[in-house]
Amino acid sequence: MTKRASLVTSLLFSTAFCTPSALAQTNSADNAAQSSPADEAPDDEVDVSAPGGDFSGEIIVRGKFIPNPIRATSEVVSVLGEEEIARAADGDIAGSLQRVTGLSVVGGRFVFVRGLGERYSLALLNGLPLPSPEPLRRVVPLDLFPTSVIASTVVQKSYSVNYPGEFGGGVINLTTKSTPDEPFLKLSFGVSGDSETTGELGYTYDGSDTDIIGYDDGTRSIPDGLGQAIAQNIPISAGVNFSSLDLQNFAASLTNAETALIQRNRDIPANFSAEITGGTSIDVGDALVGIIATAGFENSWRTRGGVQQTSQGIVNIDGTAGLLPDQNFNFLTTENRIIVNGLLALSAEVDEHKFRFTNLYIHDTVKDASIKQGIDAINVDEETLLNQSRTSWFERQLFTTQFVGELKFDEISVDIRGSYANSKRDAPYQRTSSYAFDDQFANDFVNDLTSPGESARIRFSDLNDDVYGAGFDFGYETDIGVPINFTVGYSYYLNDREAQRRDFRFVPANGLGSPFDQQRIDFLLSEFNVFTQEIELREVAAQTSVPGYTAELEIHGGYGQFDAELADGLRLNVGVRYEDAQQQVLPITLTGGQAAVETQLANDYWLPAGTLTWNFADDMQIRFAASKTVARPQFRELAPQQFLDLDTDRTFIGNPLLQDSELINLEGRFEYYIGRGERITLAGFYKDIDNPIENVAFVQGGGTLFTGFSNAPSAMLYGAEIELVKYFPLYDVFGGNFFENRRLLLAANYTYTKSEITVSADDVAINPVTLQPTAASNLFNNGDRLTGQSTHVANLQFGMEAEEGLSQQTILLTYNSPRVTARGPQDQPDLIERTGVQLDFVMREQLEIAGQEIELKFEARNLLGTDYSESQTLNNSRIINNGFDVGTRFSMSIGINF
Numbered sequence: 001m002t003k004r005a006s007l008v009t010s011l012l013f014s015t016a017f018c019t020p021s022a023l024a025q026t027n028s029a030d031n032a033a034q035s036s037p038a039d040e041a042p043d044d045e046v047d048v049s050a051p052g053g054d055f056s057g058e059i060i061v062r063g064k065f066i067p068n069p070i071r072a073t074s075e076v077v078s079v080l081g082e083e084e085i086a087r088a089a090d091g092d093i094a095g096s097l098q099r100v101t102g103l104s105v106v107g108g109r110f111v112f113v114r115g116l117g118e119r120y121s122l123a124l125l126n127g128l129p130l131p132s133p134e135p136l137r138r139v140v141p142l143d144l145f146p147t148s149v150i151a152s153t154v155v156q157k158s159y160s161v162n163y164p165g166e167f168g169g170g171v172i173n174l175t176t177k178s179t180p181d182e183p184f185l186k187l188s189f190g191v192s193g194d195s196e197t198t199g200e201l202g203y204t205y206d207g208s209d210t211d212i213i214g215y216d217d218g219t220r221s222i223p224d225g226l227g228q229a230i231a232q233n234i235p236i237s238a239g240v241n242f243s244s245l246d247l248q249n250f251a252a253s254l255t256n257a258e259t260a261l262i263q264r265n266r267d268i269p270a271n272f273s274a275e276i277t278g279g280t281s282i283d284v285g286d287a288l289v290g291i292i293a294t295a296g297f298e299n300s301w302r303t304r305g306g307v308q309q310t311s312q313g314i315v316n317i318d319g320t321a322g323l324l325p326d327q328n329f330n331f332l333t334t335e336n337r338i339i340v341n342g343l344l345a346l347s348a349e350v351d352e353h354k355f356r357f358t359n360l361y362i363h364d365t366v367k368d369a370s371i372k373q374g375i376d377a378i379n380v381d382e383e384t385l386l387n388q389s390r391t392s393w394f395e396r397q398l399f400t401t402q403f404v405g406e407l408k409f410d411e412i413s414v415d416i417r418g419s420y421a422n423s424k425r426d427a428p429y430q431r432t433s434s435y436a437f438d439d440q441f442a443n444d445f446v447n448d449l450t451s452p453g454e455s456a457r458i459r460f461s462d463l464n465d466d467v468y469g470a471g472f473d474f475g476y477e478t479d480i481g482v483p484i485n486f487t488v489g490y491s492y493y494l495n496d497r498e499a500q501r502r503d504f505r506f507v508p509a510n511g512l513g514s515p516f517d518q519q520r521i522d523f524l525l526s527e528f529n530v531f532t533q534e535i536e537l538r539e540v541a542a543q544t545s546v547p548g549y550t551a552e553l554e555i556h557g558g559y560g561q562f563d564a565e566l567a568d569g570l571r572l573n574v575g576v577r578y579e580d581a582q583q584q585v586l587p588i589t590l591t592g593g594q595a596a597v598e599t600q601l602a603n604d605y606w607l608p609a610g611t612l613t614w615n616f617a618d619d620m621q622i623r624f625a626a627s628k629t630v631a632r633p634q635f636r637e638l639a640p641q642q643f644l645d646l647d648t649d650r651t652f653i654g655n656p657l658l659q660d661s662e663l664i665n666l667e668g669r670f671e672y673y674i675g676r677g678e679r680i681t682l683a684g685f686y687k688d689i690d691n692p693i694e695n696v697a698f699v700q701g702g703g704t705l706f707t708g709f710s711n712a713p714s715a716m717l718y719g720a721e722i723e724l725v726k727y728f729p730l731y732d733v734f735g736g737n738f739f740e741n742r743r744l745l746l747a748a749n750y751t752y753t754k755s756e757i758t759v760s761a762d763d764v765a766i767n768p769v770t771l772q773p774t775a776a777s778n779l780f781n782n783g784d785r786l787t788g789q790s791t792h793v794a795n796l797q798f799g800m801e802a803e804e805g806l807s808q809q810t811i812l813l814t815y816n817s818p819r820v821t822a823r824g825p826q827d828q829p830d831l832i833e834r835t836g837v838q839l840d841f842v843m844r845e846q847l848e849i850a851g852q853e854i855e856l857k858f859e860a861r862n863l864l865g866t867d868y869s870e871s872q873t874l875n876n877s878r879i880i881n882n883g884f885d886v887g888t889r890f891s892m893s894i895g896i897n898f
Helices: 003-017 020-026 082-088 093-097 224-231 244-253 527-532
Strands: 046-049 058-061 077-080 103-106 110-113 121-125 150-156 170-176 184-194 202-204 263-265 271-284 287-317 320-350 353-379 382-409 412-438 444-446 455-479 483-508 535-539 548-567 570-588 599-617 620-631 642-645 650-653 661-675 678-690 693-700 704-711 714-729 742-758 764-766 773-775 792-802 807-816 819-822 831-834 836-849 852-861 868-874 877-884 889-897
Touching: 184 852, 202 320, 202 353, 224 244, 244 527, 244 535, 287 353, 287 868, 320 868, 320 877, 693 819, 704 764
Parallel strands: 121 170, 650 704
Antiparallel strands: 046 058, 077 150, 103 110, 150 170, 184 271, 184 889, 202 263, 271 287, 287 320, 287 877, 320 353, 353 382, 382 412, 412 444, 412 455, 455 483, 483 535, 483 548, 548 570, 570 599, 599 620, 620 661, 642 650, 661 678, 678 714, 693 704, 714 742, 742 792, 764 773, 792 807, 807 836, 819 831, 831 868, 836 852, 852 889, 868 877
16 A cells, blocks of 8 residues: 555544544644545545555545534634635735734734734744744734745634633634645745835935845944943943043944935835745655745835824813824834745654644844924923934844644544744844924024934844743543543743843033034034044933843643534533743843832633534534633833834833733624635624723823833623625626636625723722822723724625636725724823725736746735824814825736746
8 A cells, every 4th residue: 555545544544433523623724724625525425445455445434514624623713724815915924814804903013803902812833932023012923924934824713721821812823834745846026116115205324235135234233342331231421430531432433324324215116025935745764754945035115204293282272172282293204124034844744643843034124214304392382393313223033943743643642842932123223313493593403412302312222032832732532422532731831031222312521512513413423523522422321211121921831621522513622721820020220220110920820711513504503602811911011111113103111010911701603604615604702801901101201102001900892793705606697718717706704893991980000100009090981992992894805716727806905993002191082093994906817838837916005095094183183193194005926836
């Protein structure tokens, strides 16, 4: 018997004795995303006969016909397979996930599930944890993952205890590609641009010679003298430790001109991407060994131009309460983003045992240049015209190596897994400068480096995350009157973080007068001026500043569950998970500074979960699910250290006194499977959240808008979602050769979500500014909706495709209703984000030219030109906190299959 025939025979033999629940428990996201061979079966019985060899019998597999992987699993899931990912043609997995029922993507990077922010989502890679290279979030930004390295994505919305207990909206499990069915090699190239960026005015700066590939060549390295001073962990300012000459040497040693001087580029180039993917599988003795490798490069540009305002508070406007701007700026920002990625995946199949060894590397760099100009009420009753500039360089890097083994011994299964992942974020030479318009003497913009609104600053920050994950699952299938699968497991998670941020400003020891204050920034900070005008580099640090912190989260988890078919078509999955977690964030203050508040959280939880599925008809079933889960504070929410978020252009600071959130989750879902790949689903869900963590905005430091965090007393969230996927053959309608092999796709989903925060007179919350208890009503209003929650989320895909071969033309429509991004500061209205309706068109065609398969792809994104805005509204007044034009994006790519 050949090896492949043996595999088929073994699979069919085990299938005859396994319930669908047992299979669902051991399947991977790979299997869940692919169609089963049984999809082609016309009825409930499959007659398989071998033509010869050692096997010459007949096996009849009986059971409910389940033609859809979404239906086969014991939980409520949504599956994105390679076909769905390819149809939408989004370049990264975050873009693809926004098409899934109940999901929305914020900032193009972070997935919100059923109105709950990204902090309530759990992202896994091949079932194993990942660190985030973002200091502002523990959840890894999903735009880091190109769709080319992902075989499937499973979004599980009902909790099962084999997953970590930190579950709010859902688990997003990304599965990388593994053993290919046949050898392949594909090259692809793409170009793109958008109406607001390509060929238009933008900003950039020199930086280093290797910026074009996303790696700094050493230009932004901290000079040795300054680096040694930083390592001493003492304030770098004039006094006992450093002389004025020392501080001048620090200032002169920096690479000032190349990293500070912003230049206009009136013809921003188009985006470019290239990728190579290949794989094969070979027989090595009794093992089938597979290998897949991917390497990709992308260089893209994005320019945003618009308005940024902050409110001075509620004022009387013509007898009505309203808002007036305290700061009112027009801005233009250009980001150059470079992504380098690589995947090496090895797999082996030995009989029924499967092994996977996966290595993934992603290097993501953003080079940012921004100028804004406008009014700032620096002094009471006095407005000042300012011109402010910013340059940044953010290198984010993620590396993970994983091993997964799936062992099968008749009725016993053993899964083992282990992973190590490291993420880094290096942000050297974050520079800002501010010039004020002098209409009395110079009639020009000036910067004396000391007056209000006139300054030059530089920041250095870095972050390093190490994540270790390990676990095993032991499953036993038996029949005790009903088919049942028992599973027990253990998992270990350790996340270690080190973060540092040092903030400096350039200050002349004896003042700076005309004409020096009229010089542009590279001349102003030239070596000549530094020494002749005695310009010092001084640390911006108060005694309570936190320039660094270490953090650790360690979780031991164990679970037990059973999955049983209680009666024909009635399936129950019940289990309980125990987790013990130790979380700490230890601020590192400068020597001699005041001690900062530490975080020490030690909690253990029993987390039960159960799902009952009633398959009451061949093509219909209904599910009921209930569970208890937790949501722990993220490091960035706990660390009392400032971080700039480029997406919102806002500074965040943590609250070390946050507590865990606890959730009760309930769900009911009806599923009707019309045909192969076709379905109608209707679901209702409810969540009760104790101590939800909310974003709270506050104004500090001359009108600057910050965002902090605080636990609200409690909240509830409920809603409903509906999904339809249906194909319509076109030949019956139109006839003709062109429509003979074509069908129409209609895929639509809609989610309604409502949330309310509950605040009573006796409730207390922690003020994120003072870190002191205060009445919760000072921060939250009873009935406020949760931050990040959109009431309406809708997606529509409408297109035509060939049933054989590749030919697709798809219209995609996405809508997210306004969501709250932060509670308003000082009794002001909440900050509301509006992303509106986005209309896209994607066309994919496969041609054969000179015997070579060629895949062509065309994309048009945001055809309606919908813009972005975040604002506060009170009566007839409106403050635009952040608003800009998004533009329409066009792209073309070509792929060559060898």
